[in-house]
Amino acid sequence: MIEKIISRNIGAESVTPGQIVTVNVDRVMIHDIFIPFVAEKFEEMGFTKLWDPDKIVLIYDHMVPASTVDDIRHFKIGDVFAEKYGMKHVHRSDGICHQLMTECGYAKPGNVVFGTDSHTTTYGCVGCFSSGIGYTEMASILGTGEMWVKVPETIKVVVNGKLPDNVSAKDIILKLIGDLRADGATYKALEFSGSTIDEMTVASRMSMSNMAIEAGAKCALFAPDEKTAEYSNVELSDVDWIYGDKDAKYCQTITYNAEDLVPVVACPSQVDKIRDVKEVEGTKLDQVFIGSCTNGRLEDLKAAAEILDGKKVADYVKLIVTPASRKIYQEAAKAGYLTILAKAGAIITQPGCGLCCGRAGGILTDGERILATNNRNFLGRMGTSKVEIYLGSPKTAAASAIAGKIVEA
Amino acid sequence: MEQFTGKVWVLGDDIDTDIIIPTEYLALPTVEDMKQYGFSPLRPELAGQIGEGDIIVAGKNFGCGSSREQAPEIIKALKIKCVIAKSFARIFFRNSINNGLLLIENDQIQEHVKEGDVLDVTLGEKIVHHGASYEIQSLPDNLMEIINAGGLVEAMKKRNGVK
Numbered sequence: 081m082i083e084k085i086i087s088r089n090i091g092a093e094s095v096t097p098g099q100i101v102t103v104n105v106d107r108v109m110i111h112d113i114f115i116p117f118v119a120e121k122f123e124e125m126g127f128t129k130l131w132d133p134d135k136i137v138l139i140y141d142h143m144v145p146a147s148t149v150d151d152i153r154h155f156k157i158g159d160v161f162a163e164k165y166g167m168k169h170v171h172r173s174d175g176i177c178h179q180l181m182t183e184c185g186y187a188k189p190g191n192v193v194f195g196t197d198s199h200t201t202t203y204g205c206v207g208c209f210s211s212g213i214g215y216t217e218m219a220s221i222l223g224t225g226e227m228w229v230k231v232p233e234t235i236k237v238v239v240n241g242k243l244p245d246n247v248s249a250k251d252i253i254l255k256l257i258g259d260l261r262a263d264g265a266t267y268k269a270l271e272f273s274g275s276t277i278d279e280m281t282v283a284s285r286m287s288m289s290n291m292a293i294e295a296g297a298k299c300a301l302f303a304p305d306e307k308t309a310e311y312s313n314v315e316l317s318d319v320d321w322i323y324g325d326k327d328a329k330y331c332q333t334i335t336y337n338a339e340d341l342v343p344v345v346a347c348p349s350q351v352d353k354i355r356d357v358k359e360v361e362g363t364k365l366d367q368v369f370i371g372s373c374t375n376g377r378l379e380d381l382k383a384a385a386e387i388l389d390g391k392k393v394a395d396y397v398k399l400i401v402t403p404a405s406r407k408i409y410q411e412a413a414k415a416g417y418l419t420i421l422a423k424a425g426a427i428i429t430q431p432g433c434g435l436c437c438g439r440a441g442g443i444l445t446d447g448e449r450i451l452a453t454n455n456r457n458f459l460g461r462m463g464t465s466k467v468e469i470y471l472g473s474p475k476t477a478a479a480s481a482i483a484g485k486i487v488e489a
Numbered sequence: 490m491e492q493f494t495g496k497v498w499v500l501g502d503d504i505d506t507d508i509i510i511p512t513e514y515l516a517l518p519t520v521e522d523m524k525q526y527g528f529s530p531l532r533p534e535l536a537g538q539i540g541e542g543d544i545i546v547a548g549k550n551f552g553c554g555s556s557r558e559q560a561p562e563i564i565k566a567l568k569i570k571c572v573i574a575k576s577f578a579r580i581f582f583r584n585s586i587n588n589g590l591l592l593i594e595n596d597q598i599q600e601h602v603k604e605g606d607v608l609d610v611t612l613g614e615k616i617v618h619h620g621a622s623y624e625i626q627s628l629p630d631n632l633m634e635i636i637n638a639g640g641l642v643e644a645m646k647k648r649n650g651v652k
Contacts, residue, residue, distance in 0.1 A: 114558075214557075
């Protein structure tokens, strides 16, 4: 599938893994943390105009709203840069970059997109080749619209069958990362298929493509279907060329039966340290976090609300809920999920990266323990380096918040 | 071929970008301000101990995690000459090339080398440790062009005719 997307992008009959090619970039995303560095490098390189202002999206999310005075410097530099070079797509408080890129239609099926964030792999949920890069490389794309890539080999992941009620897309991707390990897909593309994937919402696929980088992957692709076409507002007939051919070559194939899967968590402090929830059941918690670009979507808030409806969060646990975007926040309010969560004792915060990047909204200290639905549990990510971070699904998180300890939903 | 020697600091597998530079320090104005916090979640004292020309020897998947380019920049600012690892995470690899930080892949030396040992490196050829020699590869041509230009900024300056 990745070979098809790259071939079409460069106007070649075909490409082969290992080949180094220069792609024409369809869209780029820059977030608040890195815009000062991108702006500085862009001008240092001697560029005087953007290759195409319409293709550049600037999103403030890691630092919104500002939690230190210095954060504001990033917004000011971003605003000046956008004004000076005529950028129109600037989101100052609308939500997390990866949510907005597909939600606002910036990243569409078949596109080639780069972003200054490792979780840029997210847009593979709609069949878009998207990957994270650094700010120097971003500065050069802003000037040239081009980037070199090595055509990756592909690992095929097949999931068939019906998931048990307490198992979700998050559990599948955690299980896969545990099996591949943190470097198992380095330089490679992941390609998902099977009846479980076909049945999945685009939002669930997004949770999986989001975390592909945790196995080192360059991108994670899902073939577009009717659901994708509707979500991305495209005609299916325009994007139905994006799929893995029957005779496509894969460097590895991994198959799961959905019925065999169980709720899992990633244990401190590696995302590939996967254990069944049963194995760590009873582990006491100080905080629970439901949100992030991995699991801050409407279906995640719904899943949490269904479990927390009429229940109470354990006395000594802080449950922090952060919708991934303003749109989701509004939809969750309209559907009544936010009221249910608030009644249960949740602290509902503004959309944004918040606690996931450890800058604000519930950072922890030595000896504290959190179960979170985001994508990383590295040392020091949510406060001090002696905080223990477990990663799990929204269902596991909600059930654990009530119990005050890790439990299966 | 360039040849150099350096003192070794040993790190393990999966050294992630939050270890190399935690998010809380990313908003500091310059890499010079940040570098004292390099590797602080794992070894708070390390940044102060590293000397010019030292070499990091690590396991697999070095630099995994976020796209933060401060990670290779801080290693460079700490005056580390090169990182030798079993493998590198892809974004970190690109960022290092673009910033002129030298990376060498080798998966054998880790079991022999101890912290404080001295390595003798000949680029594109070999690493010598206590008399034993370990073969290393050179990078693809297109990457060497960026490195030879002095990083991506310099390569782009050349393209745009900036002196």
